[in-house]
Amino acid sequence: MAERTDxxxxxxxxxxxxxxxxxxxxxxxxxxxxxxxxMAEHERFGGxxxxxxxxxxxxxxxPTVHRALADAGVALPDVDxxxxxxxxxxxxALLVGVAAAKAYALALGVPLYGVNHLAAHVAVDELxxxxxAEPSIAMLVSGGHSSIxxxxxxxxxxxxxxxxxxxxxxxxxxxxxxxxxxPFPGGPPxxxxxxxxxxxxxFPRGLTGPRDPAYDFSFSGLKTxxxxxxxxxxxxxxxxxxPDVAASFQEAVVDVLTAKAVRACRDHGVDxxxxxxGVAANSRLRAVAQERCDAAxxxxxxxxxxxxxxxxxxxxxxxxxLVMAGVAPxxxxxxxxxxxxxxxxxx
Amino acid sequence: xxxxxxxxxxPTLVVGVADGDRVLAEAGVPSGTRHAELLTPTxxxxxxxxxxxxxxxxxxxxxxxxxxxxxxxxxxxxxAALGDVVGVPVHGVCSLDAVGEGPRxxxxxxxRKEVYWRAYDGGxxxxxxxxxxxxxxxxxxxxxxxxxxxxxxxxxxAPAEVTTAGLLRAVPAGEPAPLTPxxxxxxxxxxxxxxxxxxx
Ligand SMILES: [Zn+2]
Numbered sequence: 001m002a003e004r005t006d007x008x009x010x011x012x013x014x015x016x017x018x019x020x021x022x023x024x025x026x027x028x029x030x031x032x033x034x035x036x037x038x039m040a041e042h043e044r045f046g047g048x049x050x051x052x053x054x055x056x057x058x059x060x061x062x063p064t065v066h067r068a069l070a071d072a073g074v075a076l077p078d079v080d081x082x083x084x085x086x087x088x089x090x091x092x093a094l095l096v097g098v099a100a101a102k103a104y105a106l107a108l109g110v111p112l113y114g115v116n117h118l119a120a121h122v123a124v125d126e127l128x129x130x131x132x133a134e135p136s137i138a139m140l141v142s143g144g145h146s147s148i149x150x151x152x153x154x155x156x157x158x159x160x161x162x163x164x165x166x167x168x169x170x171x172x173x174x175x176x177x178x179x180x181x182x183p184f185p186g187g188p189p190x191x192x193x194x195x196x197x198x199x200x201x202x203f204p205r206g207l208t209g210p211r212d213p214a215y216d217f218s219f220s221g222l223k224t225x226x227x228x229x230x231x232x233x234x235x236x237x238x239x240x241x242x243p244d245v246a247a248s249f250q251e252a253v254v255d256v257l258t259a260k261a262v263r264a265c266r267d268h269g270v271d272x273x274x275x276x277x278g279v280a281a282n283s284r285l286r287a288v289a290q291e292r293c294d295a296a297x298x299x300x301x302x303x304x305x306x307x308x309x310x311x312x313x314x315x316x317x318x319x320x321x322l323v324m325a326g327v328a329p330x331x332x333x334x335x336x337x338x339x340x341x342x343x344x345x346x347x
Numbered sequence: 348x349x350x351x352x353x354x355x356x357x358p359t360l361v362v363g364v365a366d367g368d369r370v371l372a373e374a375g376v377p378s379g380t381r382h383a384e385l386l387t388p389t390x391x392x393x394x395x396x397x398x399x400x401x402x403x404x405x406x407x408x409x410x411x412x413x414x415x416x417x418x419x420x421x422x423x424x425x426x427a428a429l430g431d432v433v434g435v436p437v438h439g440v441c442s443l444d445a446v447g448e449g450p451r452x453x454x455x456x457x458x459r460k461e462v463y464w465r466a467y468d469g470g471x472x473x474x475x476x477x478x479x480x481x482x483x484x485x486x487x488x489x490x491x492x493x494x495x496x497x498x499x500x501x502x503x504x505a506p507a508e509v510t511t512a513g514l515l516r517a518v519p520a521g522e523p524a525p526l527t528p529x530x531x532x533x534x535x536x537x538x539x540x541x542x543x544x545x546x547x
Contacts, residue, residue, distance in 0.1 A: 051416065051534040058420045058528070062431050076432055092417045095383045099421040100428045102387040107401045107432035332391065335384040 008080040008323040011068070011104065012316025015097030016089025016117050017144065018042060018053045020060040022068040023313030024079075025320045030127040032071035033306070033313040036060035039185070046174070046184050050090045057096035065104070068312065079108055081329075083319025086114030086347060087340025089144075094336035102334060111329035113319045117310075118145060119158055119345045121276035123321055124314035125303045133272040133299070137161075139261040141285075142277030142309075143170030143185065146257075148215045148264050149342065151274075154318070155325035160342045161264055162215025165207070169253055169279045172219035176249050179227045180242050190246045191282050197243025199251035201229065208256060215264050222252055254285045258292050265298050274301045281305040322346055348405040351390070351429065352514040355382045355422030356414025356442035357455055357493075362389045363511025364397035371397035373511045382418040386425055406435050408514050410442035412529040413463040413475050414455065423526050438523045441465065443475050445513030447491040447505075454480070454492040454504065462496055463531070477531045 007027035014021035018038045024031040038056035042048045069075060084101030087094060098114065105112035122138045138149040138158075146164040151157075167175070170187060177186025182193065203225050206218035226249050233240045257279075265273055273293055279285060280302055293300040307313060322345075330347060340347070354361040360382050363373035372393045378385045394401065409426035412419045423439070430437035443453040443465040450468040457463045457477050465474035466486045480499035490500065491507040 049534060054416065054420060055528075055530075055534070058424055061424055062427050065428075065431070092420075095417055096420050096424050099383050099386065100424045102383075103425040103428035104432060106387050106391060107429050109401075332388040333384040335381065 005324055005326065008320055009074060009078055010081045010083055010316040010319040010323065011065075011079045012312045012314070012319055013082070013084040013097040013101040014117070014120070014310055014312045014315045015057045015093050016085045016087070017093060017310060018048045018056070019310045020057050020064050021310055021312030021315070022064045023311060023316040024068050024072040024074060025127065025313060025316035027320060027324070028126050028130065028317070030313050031074065032068045033311050034064045034068035034071060035311055036064045043184055046178065048090070050092055053090060054092040054096055057093055061096065061100050076108060079110055081111050081113060081319055081323050082108070083113040083115050083315045083322070085117045085120065085315050086334060087117065087337035089117055089336070089338060091336055091338040094338065098334060098336050111323070112334065113322050113346050114330040114334045115315055115318045115322070115346045116340055116342060116344055118147065118149070118342050119154060120314040120318040122149070122151060122154055122274055123318035124307045124311070125274050125276065125301050126321065127307065127313060127317050128303055129301045132274065135268070135270050136272040136274050137261060137265045137268065137270050138274045138276065139257065140277040141169040141257060141275070141279035143174065144168055145277060146217050146219070147342065148261060150264070150268055150270070154345065155321055155327055156345055158342055158345055162213060162217065162260065164217040164219065166218050166220035167223060169217065169219055169257065170277070172223045172253060173279065175223045176226050179230055180245060182242070187279060187282060190250055191284065193243045193246035194250045194284060197241060197245070197247035199247040200244055201248035203229070203248055203252040205252055205256050208259070214267070215260055217256065217260070219253065222249070250282070250284050254282070254288045257285060258289045261289070262292050262296050262298065266296065271297060272299045272301065276303060276308055278309045280308040349399055349403050350406050350408055350515065351394070351404050352408040352511045353386070353390070353422050353426050354410030354442050354445060354509045354514055355386065355418045356410045356412045357509060359508050360385055360389060361509045361511065361514070362386070362393045363514070364393055364399050365511060365515055368512070368515055370511050371399065375508060380418065382421045386421055401429065401433060404433050404435055407437040408518055409437060409439055409526065410445060410509060410514060411439040411526065412442050413457065413477065413531045414442060415458055416528070416530060419528050423528055427526055436523045437526060438518045439526045440514055440517035440519070441475055441529060442509055444471065444517035445509045447507045447513070450488050452485050452488050452490045453507075454490060454496055454500065456493050456495070462493070475529060475531065
């Protein structure tokens with residue numbers, strides 16, 4: 001069967017964490033993005049329980065594939081290639097998606113692409129804003145990752161410039177939300193609360209000293225500082241303004257993220273920045289990044305909120321790009337790698 | 348009727364193709380924890396040896412465990428996906444039913460120093476169940492399965508594994524039921540909670 005390399009129809013599988021995401025993409029065009037999530041089952045634990053997530057992926061798999069097909073108005077035999085997140089992520093969760101994708105590819109007689117979850121977060125932007133400028137700088141911020149990448153060629157060459165040395169940005173949101181008695185996951189409630197408050201409290205900006213690594217992040221100290229500040233106020237019987245704490249914490253995170261991303265662009269002579277991952281849905285991050293990129297003459301690209309969080313379309317988007325770039329498909333013994341390095345775009 | 352049978356409930360990956368109850372080709376791969384890597388290549392290989400195309404299959408049979416969860420799910424989701432594409436029914440069976448024949452007790456490794464087990468005389472005598480070998484009150488029937496547990500069971504265990512013929516025999520009559528794994532244990536009561544995965 002001849003492989004279609006122009007405008008291929010790609011079926012993408014994403015199961016690296018709690019979301020079962022199945023997407024269909026034709027070329028750079030988003031056709032559908034079906035999602036099932038087990039988040040409600042994890043809420044009471046304040047984090048994702050791997051075994052619960054894996055069980056939910058298995059249950060959701062075939063129905064979610066069919067939802068994606070129906071939404072796209074295509075049938076399985078139309079599919080030209082299958083793509084799947086093979087890492088990084090939770091091993092047991094990844095393996096449900098990898099096994100399913102391998103079986104669909106086998107039965108359909110189409111090539112299979114095991115792809116890197118982080119590169120897929122960058123690729124998804126092409127569905128909304130067209131072909132990525134290369135090189136671009138990409139900043140990925142979510143509950144699991146906080147990295148700054150140099151992307152000379154998203155199909156095969158991605159270089160990590162910096163990453164978090166402790167908590168991911170999204171983790172800091174979750175932990176601060178707990179301190180403020182806001183629900184899990186903490187990103188959306190903090191974003192909402194912050195809109196009613198002012199960033200009046202000076203929380204620390206991690207790793208921003210002159211001798212600190214320019215592109216690495218640290219959010220653990222910030223989280224602790226917020227918790228200490230709130231405890232001290234409560235001990236003194238002073239009313240804690242949740243909106244003000246939320247706004248001040250959020251401002252500290254956003255300040256560091258955007259400063260480092262813009263600096264990476266400037267240092268590498270790159271004038272395009274892409275931001276992805278769940279934290280890229282944060283309204284203050286989007287606003288400050290836009291301001292600073294405008295001031296620095298950098299073109300900013302951020303996917304719509306729906307595509308910032310984990311989904312199947314991002315995997316299909318990267319798969320489609322790999323097909324169009326003529327990259328070799330994965331070997332039949334593809335597995336999952338929970339700690340797949342970022343410079344491995346596909347395997 | 349061409350049937351593809353798959354089981355990933357034990358460290359041995361089992362794939363077989365049968366025409367009616369005649370096994371055309373079969374593989375038992377000692378793949379340990381590499382079921383996800385090796386299952387689809389094994390399916391391709393066994394189908395080729397049987398001279399059968401995926402599209403020719405009339406049904407699938409898959410072991411629902413009990414077995415270590417991660418590997419178990421690999422087999423079930425693979426069978427579900429293959430059946431979905433071909434548009435044929437997928438029958439789930441208890442994997443222990445596919446080990447040995449006749450009156451017997453089947454034991455397999457449940458990890459955490461426990462065994463999965465089920466007794467048969469005519470049909471299954473209750474179960475499947477999970478427990479510590481030392482604490483089980485097994486019926487007075489020949490024990491087959493994972494022989495490493497002989498000492499802890501205090502019984503002789505004749506080595507036996509899941510077979511294609513066993514999987515075919517285990518298919519219940521009627522329409523296939525939903526492919527619900529036989530987990531037998533709830534997710535850890537004190538969960539190993541993680542945030543979203545770290546990058547490396
Ligand atoms: Zn992600």
